[in-house]
Amino acid sequence: MSNCIFCKIINGEIPSVKIYEDDRILAFLDISQATKGHTLVIPKEHVDNIFEVKEEVIAYLFSKVPYLAKTIKDAFNAEGLNILNNNGKVAGQSVFHFHVHLIPRYGSEDGYQPVLINHMDDYTKEDLEKIAEQIKTKL
Ligand code: AMP
Numbered sequence: 002m003s004n005c006i007f008c009k010i011i012n013g014e015i016p017s018v019k020i021y022e023d024d025r026i027l028a029f030l031d032i033s034q035a036t037k038g039h040t041l042v043i044p045k046e047h048v049d050n051i052f053e054v055k056e057e058v059i060a061y062l063f064s065k066v067p068y069l070a071k072t073i074k075d076a077f078n079a080e081g082l083n084i085l086n087n088n089g090k091v092a093g094q095s096v097f098h099f100h101v102h103l104i105p106r107y108g109s110e111d112g113y114q115p116v117l118i119n120h121m122d123d124y125t126k127e128d129l130e131k132i133a134e135q136i137k138t139k140l
């Protein structure tokens with residue numbers, strides 16, 4: 002896509018610091034470096050997000066994620082690593098070319114703070130069953 006910043010990176014029109022590339026995917030350092038080694042993995046075929054990505058494209062991309070994650074973790078002796086993928090503006094997506102963040106973790110104050118707020122007191126077992134039913138009828 003001509004005005005997509007990540008397509009421009011793939012095409013070499015704007016610079017990036019690459020760590021892995023093959024004919025289908027590219028992994029390069031996120032310019033923001035939430036933590037040291039923060040990497041983005043993208044398909045070379047432009048697709049906006051998870052709602053549009055083809056199964057074989059994401060399957061290939063994710064087949065390389067464990068290897069890349071382990072390599073990044075080992076390179077910096079990280080203690081762990083978060084995988085993040087934002088889809089849609091409301092979910093924090095700012096670049097609309099599908100990408101997976103690999104964020105190595107060094108400690109609780111390393112610069113990345115994923116927060117899952119616990120709302121379990123707001124849902125009964127019946128509520129959960131109803132929610133599951135709503136989803137399953139669409140499968
Ligand atoms: P998201 O908010 O999930 O869409 O993530 C987009 C990410 O792309 C952000 O973490 C940005 O720091 C990163 N980013 C934007 N432009 C560039 C660039 N030119 N090179 C590397 N990373 C970039």
Ligand code: ZN
Nearest residue numbers: 005008047098
């Ligand atoms: Zn693109």
